[in-house]
Amino acid sequence: MRKFSLMILILLMTTLFLAACASNKDAPAKVVEDYLNALVTKDADRLSTLSCGDWEDDALLELDSFQAVTTQLEDLACEQTGTDGDTALVLCKGKIIATYDNEDQELDLSVRTYQVVQEGGEWLVCGTR
Numbered sequence: 395m396r397k398f399s400l401m402i403l404i405l406l407m408t409t410l411f412l413a414a415c416a417s418n419k420d421a422p423a424k425v426v427e428d429y430l431n432a433l434v435t436k437d438a439d440r441l442s443t444l445s446c447g448d449w450e451d452d453a454l455l456e457l458d459s460f461q462a463v464t465t466q467l468e469d470l471a472c473e474q475t476g477t478d479g480d481t482a483l484v485l486c487k488g489k490i491i492a493t494y495d496n497e498d499q500e501l502d503l504s505v506r507t508y509q510v511v512q513e514g515g516e517w518l519v520c521g522t523r
Contacts, residue, residue: 422482422510423472425517430472430503433457434465434490446513446520453519463492463499470503474510482510482517 425444432440438457445453470488477483486503493499509521 420474421517422474422484425510426472426484426486426508426519427470429453429508429519430467430470430486430490433460434467436460436465444519446511446518449518449520452521460492463494465493466491472508475507478509480511481520483523484508484510 429441429444432444433453433456436457438454441453441457442450468489468491470486472484472486474482475485485507488503490501490503491498492501507523508519509523510517511520512518513520
């Protein structure tokens, strides 16, 4: 009985450890999705909190470019595709649809790789490639 309890405890700890690792790997992709949602909803405060200090001005400039159009996200899905030193690289699928005067322009999200870094214990968008 004691061995069985020990095995269950080890299995539970292993499962929790693997789940924590998986969620940490998904965190950079999630922050990019949140960033893109803040961009299309034109939430400057949220966009700023999701951007690193070096990228915040660029993020707000990008937001300014969408002020005169209606925006929406379509088929958004992001995933971490690798790392470059301490930087997580995130690639998204889907598009931003910007509408002005009943004319749609589709911006393909797969042409940019987002750079995500940890700053102050949080994952933050810090540029694109």
